[in-house]
Amino acid sequence: MSNVIAALVTALGADVVRTGGNIPARNHADAGGQVPVPPDALLLPRNTDEVSTCLRICHSFACPVVPQGGMTGLAGGAHPRHGEIALSLERLVGIEEVDVESGTLTALAGTPLATIQAAAENANLMCGIDLGARGTCTIGGNVATNAGGNQVLRYGMTRRNVLGLEVVLPDGQVLRSLNKMLKNNAGYDWTQLFIGSEGTLGIITRVVVALYPRPRGIQSALCGVASFSDALAVLRRFDALMPGRLLVFEAMWREYMEVATGQFGLAQPFEDGFELTLLLEAAMGDDPSGEEAFAETLASFMEDGTLPTAIIARSENDRRRFWSYREANYEFGRVLPKGSHFDVSIPLGRMSDAVALLREGVAAQWPDAIPIVFGHIADSNIHIAVYKPGFDDMIGQAINEVVYGIVAEVGGSVSAEHGIGVLKRPYLPLSRSPSELAFMRSIKQAVDPLNILNRGRILPESDRSNVTSILSAPAPAIIG
Amino acid sequence: MSNVIAALVTALGADVVRTGGNIPARNHADAGGQVPVPPDALLLPRNTDEVSTCLRICHSFACPVVPQGGMTGLAGGAHPRHGEIALSLERLVGIEEVDVESGTLTALAGTPLATIQAAAENANLMCGIDLGARGTCTIGGNVATNAGGNQVLRYGMTRRNVLGLEVVLPDGQVLRSLNKMLKNNAGYDWTQLFIGSEGTLGIITRVVVALYPRPRGIQSALCGVASFSDALAVLRRFDALMPGRLLVFEAMWREYMEVATGQFGLAQPFEDGFELTLLLEAAMGDDPSGEEAFAETLASFMEDGTLPTAIIARSENDRRRFWSYREANYEFGRVLPKGSHFDVSIPLGRMSDAVALLREGVAAQWPDAIPIVFGHIADSNIHIAVYKPGFDDMIGQAINEVVYGIVAEVGGSVSAEHGIGVLKRPYLPLSRSPSELAFMRSIKQAVDPLNILNRGRILPESDRSNVTSILSAPAPAIIG
Numbered sequence: 001m002s003n004v005i006a007a008l009v010t011a012l013g014a015d016v017v018r019t020g021g022n023i024p025a026r027n028h029a030d031a032g033g034q035v036p037v038p039p040d041a042l043l044l045p046r047n048t049d050e051v052s053t054c055l056r057i058c059h060s061f062a063c064p065v066v067p068q069g070g071m072t073g074l075a076g077g078a079h080p081r082h083g084e085i086a087l088s089l090e091r092l093v094g095i096e097e098v099d100v101e102s103g104t105l106t107a108l109a110g111t112p113l114a115t116i117q118a119a120a121e122n123a124n125l126m127c128g129i130d131l132g133a134r135g136t137c138t139i140g141g142n143v144a145t146n147a148g149g150n151q152v153l154r155y156g157m158t159r160r161n162v163l164g165l166e167v168v169l170p171d172g173q174v175l176r177s178l179n180k181m182l183k184n185n186a187g188y189d190w191t192q193l194f195i196g197s198e199g200t201l202g203i204i205t206r207v208v209v210a211l212y213p214r215p216r217g218i219q220s221a222l223c224g225v226a227s228f229s230d231a232l233a234v235l236r237r238f239d240a241l242m243p244g245r246l247l248v249f250e251a252m253w254r255e256y257m258e259v260a261t262g263q264f265g266l267a268q269p270f271e272d273g274f275e276l277t278l279l280l281e282a283a284m285g286d287d288p289s290g291e292e293a294f295a296e297t298l299a300s301f302m303e304d305g306t307l308p309t310a311i312i313a314r315s316e317n318d319r320r321r322f323w324s325y326r327e328a329n330y331e332f333g334r335v336l337p338k339g340s341h342f343d344v345s346i347p348l349g350r351m352s353d354a355v356a357l358l359r360e361g362v363a364a365q366w367p368d369a370i371p372i373v374f375g376h377i378a379d380s381n382i383h384i385a386v387y388k389p390g391f392d393d394m395i396g397q398a399i400n401e402v403v404y405g406i407v408a409e410v411g412g413s414v415s416a417e418h419g420i421g422v423l424k425r426p427y428l429p430l431s432r433s434p435s436e437l438a439f440m441r442s443i444k445q446a447v448d449p450l451n452i453l454n455r456g457r458i459l460p461e462s463d464r465s466n467v468t469s470i471l472s473a474p475a476p477a478i479i480g
Numbered sequence: 481m482s483n484v485i486a487a488l489v490t491a492l493g494a495d496v497v498r499t500g501g502n503i504p505a506r507n508h509a510d511a512g513g514q515v516p517v518p519p520d521a522l523l524l525p526r527n528t529d530e531v532s533t534c535l536r537i538c539h540s541f542a543c544p545v546v547p548q549g550g551m552t553g554l555a556g557g558a559h560p561r562h563g564e565i566a567l568s569l570e571r572l573v574g575i576e577e578v579d580v581e582s583g584t585l586t587a588l589a590g591t592p593l594a595t596i597q598a599a600a601e602n603a604n605l606m607c608g609i610d611l612g613a614r615g616t617c618t619i620g621g622n623v624a625t626n627a628g629g630n631q632v633l634r635y636g637m638t639r640r641n642v643l644g645l646e647v648v649l650p651d652g653q654v655l656r657s658l659n660k661m662l663k664n665n666a667g668y669d670w671t672q673l674f675i676g677s678e679g680t681l682g683i684i685t686r687v688v689v690a691l692y693p694r695p696r697g698i699q700s701a702l703c704g705v706a707s708f709s710d711a712l713a714v715l716r717r718f719d720a721l722m723p724g725r726l727l728v729f730e731a732m733w734r735e736y737m738e739v740a741t742g743q744f745g746l747a748q749p750f751e752d753g754f755e756l757t758l759l760l761e762a763a764m765g766d767d768p769s770g771e772e773a774f775a776e777t778l779a780s781f782m783e784d785g786t787l788p789t790a791i792i793a794r795s796e797n798d799r800r801r802f803w804s805y806r807e808a809n810y811e812f813g814r815v816l817p818k819g820s821h822f823d824v825s826i827p828l829g830r831m832s833d834a835v836a837l838l839r840e841g842v843a844a845q846w847p848d849a850i851p852i853v854f855g856h857i858a859d860s861n862i863h864i865a866v867y868k869p870g871f872d873d874m875i876g877q878a879i880n881e882v883v884y885g886i887v888a889e890v891g892g893s894v895s896a897e898h899g900i901g902v903l904k905r906p907y908l909p910l911s912r913s914p915s916e917l918a919f920m921r922s923i924k925q926a927v928d929p930l931n932i933l934n935r936g937r938i939l940p941e942s943d944r945s946n947v948t949s950i951l952s953a954p955a956p957a958i959i960g
Contacts, residue, residue, distance in 0.1 A: 415665045
């Protein structure tokens with residue numbers, strides 16, 4: 001290890017190559033909750049060329065590298081492992097261009113998402129990507145994990161928002177396609193391979209995202225419905241009547257609202273409890289007729305019985321109050337015992353079955369546990385939490401088995417938007433066949449034959465004996 | 481070659497393996513205009529297992545295979561080359577499922593797009609993919625070429641509409657992810673690699689597409705504008721005022737309308753001629769207020785001078801009349817001399833420059849030539865045609881150089897939606913760097929190391945001497 005670090009210092013200087021006590025604690029851990037691990041070195045390249053030099057040298061020593069962005073990932077993808085060098089994109093920060101005519105923004109990968117959102121808004125446009133970690137997460141990390149978030153219903157996952165990328169390959173080669181065009185069928189769209197690859201195939205250094213007109217006249221409603229199929233009917237009918245208007249369609253199941261209004265202390269929004277409470281937002285435009293159309297549409301659903309009740313926000317204050325239910329889960333930990341948390345996708349046709357199986361499965365093994373379900377149901381994405389008095393690792397493991405077992409049974413995905421990293425790796429075979437996993441390995445092998453980039457994330461680590469022998473061999477010459 | 485055909489007949493029977501006069505003329509040529517070439521054999525597998533058997537056997541003989549769908553491609557991707565076996569998906573036809581709850585449709589790859597559109601409509605939903613060849617082209621071909629078409633502005637390219645795929649790899653292995661969920665970050669989304677790969681990486685056998693609510697209350701207008709930047713202003717402002725409503729935004733430049741109303745004989749739509757004529761359609765909903773809002777929005781653009789003139793369709797007849805301008809180009813060949821045709825993307829900020837350069841470049845070399853420009857400008861996609869009296873191959877080549885030279889100069893793409901195939905292969909380096917092309921080759925090498933699938937499409941053929949030696953060597957044993 002000392003050889004590779006010496007070579008890095010020689011090429012890039014001690015300002016770029018930090019070791020020991022000069023590595024800040026923030027680079028020891030991501031938000032996945034694992035025990036912090038200091039990397040053997042921290043690389044802080046200042047531009048794409050330096051990223052390339054870093055990887056070229058690490059590659060020549062077959063030294064494993066963990067790329068780091070905003071460190072907000074929940075699957076352990078950016079969390080260092082022993083013997084790894086961390087490469088942080090934190091100095092590659094800045095908006096390079098806002099092209100209003102093309103409706104695109106080009107930024108360096110380490111730029112925080114919130115900075116990109118602000119730059120888009122300054123041009124009276126908006127960025128289609130938004131998630132809770134917006135102030136800390138980076139656009140490069142968003143792309144590397146194909147981040148989801150709050151606007152997927154309207155603007156899609158990060159993949160749909162990316163038009164161009166610059167990527168440094170494991171051996172230091174730079175691939176660049178800073179495309180701004182919606183249509184470009186000039187050969188393989190290689191950028192797709194890196195979106196959602198969680199830093200295992202290349203390090204993203206620049207991103208071109210599409211920008212959109214800012215939604216105007218946002219109307220919000222909090223609604224109660226008797227069943228998941230009624231929730232789906234509201235979603236489909238609203239979208240059919242007012243295509244492209246829905247921005248948000250969030251659901252909270254009964255137990256969620258019981259905790260939010262019971263232990264957590266928010267006011268009961270409705271007189272009755274409902275199987276699901278929905279938070280619904282639509283962009284109705286500047287015209288006051290949009291506000292009326294929103295209210296009339298909801299009223300028509302109430303008349304025909306699909307929607308037992310709905311409250312429409314009459315002020316920004318109301319709107320914040322509605323969101324306080326949806327965001328309360330971030331603090332449920334304060335009022336509930338410890339528990340396990342899940343980000344999964346379920347085909348919409350199996351969602352009711354999945355929730356019923358969860359309730360039964362949890363009640364059968366842990367009568368005192370509280371199963372919480374909420375999420376972006378229009379995207380088939382729910383978050384599950386199972387809080388359990390006396391929670392420990394063994395219980396956590398047993399809860400994992402119950403939840404992922406249900407996901408596998410209904411043909412869901414063990415990761416909707418958080419990725420696989422290391423923490424979900426054991427469960428990946430529940431959502432992917434042996435052929436799919438073998439194909440993923442063959443892609444990894446083709447792009448990163450020495451397996452230096454984010455080794456052991458997504459795919460199991462291959463036999464290390466070979467790698468160890470490379471590492472303990474004399475240092476190869478550095479090319480270039 | 482006789483060895484591989486004998487092995488195929490033994491495994492699959494003469495009904496699946498056709499040779500000589502039993503190969504219909506339709507399998508000798510695609511729509512790219514090359515001289516027809518009968519393939520050495522035509523394989524007509526009836527299901528995924530038989531596709532797998534076909535490829536396993538061809539792979540064991542390193543025999544090149546050209547996959548065929550609806551044969552409507554314009555880049556020569558499905559056109560047989562000497563010594564190839566064609567594999568047509570024409571028997572893999574059928575809708576397997578319309579899942580209204582999930583909003584998805586699962587179909588076999590050989591299903592014509594129009595059949596899929598009809599099945600979606602029967603469920604009161606719609607398919608997001610639409611193109612002129614809908615009656616003949618197949619969903620597998622749409623995915624393999626990442627087809628664009630008429631609805632990209634609202635529903636995106638085919639890539640955005642695909643949720644799941646089943647693919648047979650060159651060695652006969654079957655990869656399957658019939659995903660119905662909008663969010664699924666469980667490892668690499670390997671399906672992305674096959675979308676737009678033009679049959680060079682695998683043969684698509686099943687497709688899951690997203691379905692959408694049917695747009696209602698479609699309003700159409702034909703407008704004249706003085707400049708491209710005014711056209712863009714109309715697009716952006718309409719989309720900002722009524723997000724998600726625009727379905728169609730097609731542009732025809734001055735020379736196009738002169739041919740349409742002159743040689744082709746359509747009525748002049750406006751008293752004056754305009755730099756651009758726009759065909760604009762929006763889904764305004766069932767409510768009669770939508771019709772008013774559409775008219776008022778256009779009127780407001782006329783008041784402030786962005787839009788000199790607009791005619792709104794008051795009947796389906798009017799609407800068909802508007803479309804007759806946009807579709808006239810299909811028959812321009814009847815009234816104009818021969819010419820060259822192009823499908824390219826141009827960054828929106830460089831579109832005016834590109835058209836000006838085209839006019840200058842053509843006028844300078846061929847004063848009697850007519851440069852026609854039209855297309856889906858919201859997607860940065862234009863089609864160019866240069867008609868020239870006395871057109872021949874040498875002039876065609878010179879026109880190619882002018883047009884692709886301009887595309888390269890303004891940072892455009894040599895293929896917007898038609899793909900590369902063989903016909904555009906010489907121009908691919910104008911839109912892709914050597915590193916990008918090398919990376920594409922490494923992906924091709926990893927997935928299809930014997931280079932049996934659609935050899936020579938997209939990427940140049942590698943040295944054939946090695947391949948020939950494999951082909952002339954004794955037949956290897958067939959596994960399984």
